[in-house]
Amino acid sequence: MNKQELVAAMADKSGLSKVDSEKFVKAFEEATKEALGNGESIQLIGFGTFSVTERSARTGRNPQTGKEIQIAAKKVVKFKAGKALDETVN
Missing domain, CATH: 4.10.520.10 (IHF-like DNA-binding proteins)
Structure with a gap:
């Protein structure tokens, strides 16, 4: 599953639009990078x-x-x- 397929699956399961689901995925990526970059788990x-x-x-x-x-x-x-x-x- 690639990123676009993940966004589509999340939109289907959550009832959100694909745009909102893509915003969530990007926010999750950024928050994860920031936390791991600071040595947090x-x-x-x-x-x-x-x-x-x-x-x-x-x-x-x-x-x-x-x-x-x-x-x-x-x-x-x-x-x-x-x-x-x-x-x-x-």
């Missing part, structure tokens, strides 16, 4: 939790040459599915 009970974790530096290999390379440490976004979402998927 976002917990949606029953759905899941978005959080930021630190990935440490490590040594990797270039698959084409086999040469060892250093991979820098960085922050990554992590999503852990909630119980209700997990049960729906499984």
Whole structure:
């Protein structure tokens, strides 16, 4: 499902217009980016939790040459599915 399909599905389920649904999706994206950028986590009970974790530096290999390379440490976004979402998927 792409963004436009998500907006259409949300409009159908909520009874809102597609314009209002698109505004909601954009607002959710911005609020999520801002919170995660500040190191906060976002917990949606029953759905899941978005959080930021630190990935440490490590040594990797270039698959084409086999040469060892250093991979820098960085922050990554992590999503852990909630119980209700997990049960729906499984």
